Amino acid sequence: MYSLPKNVTLIEVGPRDSLQNEKNSIPTDQKLAFIHALQRAGIHEMEVTSFVSPKWVPQMSDSKEIMNRVNKQGRQLVLTPNAHGVENALKAGADSMAVFVGVSDTFNQHNINQSTTESTETLRPIINRLKNNHQFVRACISTAFHCPYEGFIPLEKTLALCKKFVDMGVDELSVADTDGMANPLASFTLFHELKKQFPDILLTAHFYDTYKFGLANIYASMQAGIDMDKICAAVDEVAPYLSRPIETAMYNLYRRKQ
Numbered sequence: 298m299y300s301l302p303k304n305v306t307l308i309e310v311g312p313r314d315s316l317q318n319e320k321n322s323i324p325t326d327q328k329l330a331f332i333h334a335l336q337r338a339g340i341h342e343m344e345v346t347s348f349v350s351p352k353w354v355p356q357m358s359d360s361k362e363i364m365n366r367v368n369k370q371g372r373q374l375v376l377t378p379n380a381h382g383v384e385n386a387l388k389a390g391a392d393s394m395a396v397f398v399g400v401s402d403t404f405n406q407h408n409i410n411q412s413t414t415e416s417t418e419t420l421r422p423i424i425n426r427l428k429n430n431h432q433f434v435r436a437c438i439s440t441a442f443h444c445p446y447e448g449f450i451p452l453e454k455t456l457a458l459c460k461k462f463v464d465m466g467v468d469e470l471s472v473a474d475t476d477g478m479a480n481p482l483a484s485f486t487l488f489h490e491l492k493k494q495f496p497d498i499l500l501t502a503h504f505y506d507t508y509k510f511g512l513a514n515i516y517a518s519m520q521a522g523i524d525m526d527k528i529c530a531a532v533d534e535v536a537p538y539l540s541r542p543i544e545t546a547m548y549n550l551y552r553r554k555q
Contacts, residue, residue, distance in 0.1 A: 301516075302524035305550055308501060309335050309343035310527050313376055317347060317356045325359045325366075333368055341371030344395060348375055348382035364389040374435060378409065380423055387430070394427055395471070396420050397437035400455050401444035404475070408439075417461055424465045435469040435501070436462040441487065443478035456490060469499035471527060474514065477507025481517035488521035503527035512549060 312332050316323055332345055345367055351358035360375065364386070367373055374393045377383045386394060398416045399405045405413050420436075427434050440447075441455045459470050472491065474484070484502070491500055502518040502525070504511045515526050526546065 301519045302522070304524060305519065306342065306525045307340070307546060307550075308525060308527045309340045310503075311335075311343075313344040313347050313357075314527075317354050319356055323356065325362050328359070328363060329366055332363075336368055336370050343371075343373060344376060345373045346375050348377050348386045348389075348391075361385065361389045364391055372433070374433075376437075377423075379419070383423055383427065391432075393433040393435070395435040395437050396423065396467075397439060398458070399439040399444070399475070400450050400458050401440040401447045403446035404440045404444045407446065413458065417458070421465060424462075424467060428466050433469075434467045435471050436465075436467040437471045437473060437503070438462070439473045439475045441472045441479075442474045442483055443476055445476045449478070452487060452490065455487060456494065459491060459495065463495050463498055467498070469501060469525075470495070471501040471503055473503035473527075474505055477505035477510065479504065479514050480510055481513045484514040484517040485521045488518045488523050492522045499525065501525040501527055512545060515546060 312328060312335075316328060316331075328346075332343070335343060346360040346363040347354065347357045348360050349357050364373075364375065372393050373391075374395050375386050375389075375391045376395045376397065377386050378397065383394065398413060398420065399408060400413065402412045405411055405416050409416060411419065424434055424436075436459075438455065438459060440450060443449050455472070459472070462470060470491065472487065484504070488500065488502060500523055502515065502523050504514040504518075504526070506512075518526070
């Protein structure tokens, strides 16, 4: 039996990952009220917004105002898909950035119209600039287990992509089960290998609860030594895949210590 970490950091992504999928426009004041309520509840790290094109993600069109008005407590990350997004985020005062790429070429093509290799090389100078600017950089690795277009992803392919970002100097790898197809064995295996190959990098697990394996996968990743998990407080009904709600994870982690 593998021991579990004594403490686990839950990273809230609802203000970005959940709200971006809502069809109806959400007022900025409501978003800020949501973020500040999470802060009062004790969440010290979250993804608060995304500097993406308002044309493609209208819900994130107020990202600059969010950054200007959000309470500066803990770490507030912003998602930045490209150099333009990074420039806007820097102007808004962001000091922690998340970049993203999919292991699956097909997923990348559908998502950002680039192959995995093209996207990775596009991000290289961006990451270099951010690190030279003393920014915290999280690399979000999507479709790490399975792709809705290509099927199951070979372990070696995910590890190889992660290594590229470690070599670029990112501070953290956030490895995602994008469509919720991972199981506990696959979760343990991947994170065990990541811990073994990259012992000095921060590792975060991001599981989705599409097929109700979210909590089991969290525990499997913890058995592999992971003590940081991305969770959503706002689970919406329009997203194709749903993150494990933070209240469920918190309750189970609390009961584990009793």
